[in-house]
Amino acid sequence: MNDNGKSQTLEATDRRMEVLSTKTKTRLGFWNVRTMYQTGKLAQVTSEMRRYNLHILGVSETRWIGSSRVITSTGETLLYSGREDSKHQEGVAIILKKGAEKSLIEWKPVNSRLIKIRMRGRHMNMTIIQCYSPTNDSEEEAKDSFYEQLDTEVKLTPRHDVLIIMGVLNANVGKDNSNNERAMGKHGCGTMNENGERLIDFCNTNNLVVGGTLLPHRDIHQLTWYSPNDRDKNQIDHMMINGIWRRSLIDVRVKRGADVGSDRQLVTAMIKLKLRKSQKMAHAPTKFNVQKLQDPRIRHSFVLQVKKRFQALQDLDTEVSVDMINSTYEHIKTAYQQSAKECLGFRTKKGSKE
Known part of the structure; x- marks a missing residue:
């Protein structure tokens, strides 16, 4: 990959900020900010990112065109992917805290709905895919295309990586996890809709689990969207982690104090790598004399x-x-x-x- 497109591989020769280890907590966030195509909006977003001390922030609906890598005036690294037809719609981005970019192995602007990065950790590497899914009322063809592309990127991810998929999935998965225990917990909100069924099917197929349903929280710390009249409320922005690493996901919750003029809430998560303890053999000798x-x-x-x-x-x-x-x-x-x-x-x- 390069700065203007496809792929970019970085060699970090100096000391890297540790973004994934067994001793420190990695703080992630994802947020539909509704637009970044406004003067001063980027500064607002990065200010909130620093306020909540996030290492990595995924952003949806940037409305920027093309793709590139930018360094902000305060030192964050911004990677973004948008439309190529000059229409200021959709768009996704990932922002790295100052210093975290030294752990960046590669990044890929897939399209205006998906962007992918890979970060170097102490024991394991981490792949993050930021999403902006079609809404529940969108054409079936658009939904199929989105999940086909997402599935392709998951299949291309090294199988030992900690895989995080986060962002706007526009999916209600609900509370009932009957027959879907591997893909979700019992602590979701509302009732599953069609997009929710698609998401859970995708998780079951790819051994992923919806992190926001695993831990008990009050609804105000789970609901990610409020209608203008405050009557309708949904949990439609999600984070998924591959099942083998689900114990490493410590928390997922909404931060209601964050504000950039959006009807969506900032969702944060904490990850602390938990490695499986190697089982001791019944007898120490393993080599013949x-x-x-x-x-x-x-x-x-x-x-x-x-x-x-x-x-x-x-x-x-x-x-x-x-x-x-x-x-x-x-x-x-x-x-x-x-x-x-x-x-x-x-x-x-x-x-x-x-």
Whole structure:
């Protein structure tokens, strides 16, 4: 990727701000600001970003055209992706706190509804996709196109990355997670709509979970949109994380104090990487003590043991099939392992005989 388009890879030679680790909390935010195509609007947005001490902020409905990378007057790095037809509609962006850009591996302006970045972490890298989905009343073709492109970007993401998809999904997922326990929790708001069904199906297919439904909060800390008359309220902006990392998502909540003149609320999230503890083996030794093979008597005994066990292979069916090949392989492996275990034993960590 380059600054004006496709892809950009960055080499950080100096010290990077840590954006993902087991010791520090990464603070993310996403916000539909309704437009950035106004004088002073960018300064307002970055001011609120600093006030809430966010490392990364995803922005929807920027209404900027084209795509580029910009450094703000206060040091934030802005990456944006918009329409190419000169229409000031849609548009997405990701803003990085000053210093966080040094952890940026690459970024991709997909289209006016999707932008993708990849950040370097201490133990794991993190991929973030900022979204601006078609509304629930949009044409089916537009919705299909959006989810097809989003699915493509998810499939292109390295499978070990912590994957975050966030932004305006225009989807009500509701409270009822029956038969969708892997994709959402029980703490959503309202009732699921058609876009909500699409989103949950997408999450089930890609092993994602809707973060805002996992933790109990008051409705005012979950509802992301209010109608002008304050009568209608919905939770339609969401963050998803891949299921294997769901324990690393500490919190997702609305910050009602943030204000840039939008009818949407700023949503923030905290992530602290939690790695799985490696399971200890039942016995410490894992390597056979092959040094014993230097002794002719032990070597002879080992060969006899292997031959004896290989005798059983002569009774196997000679018809070639996948199952037969797998079975034969297992017999051969077992023959060598059992013979080595009886004749050689294991080495300790220091290499001494057991």
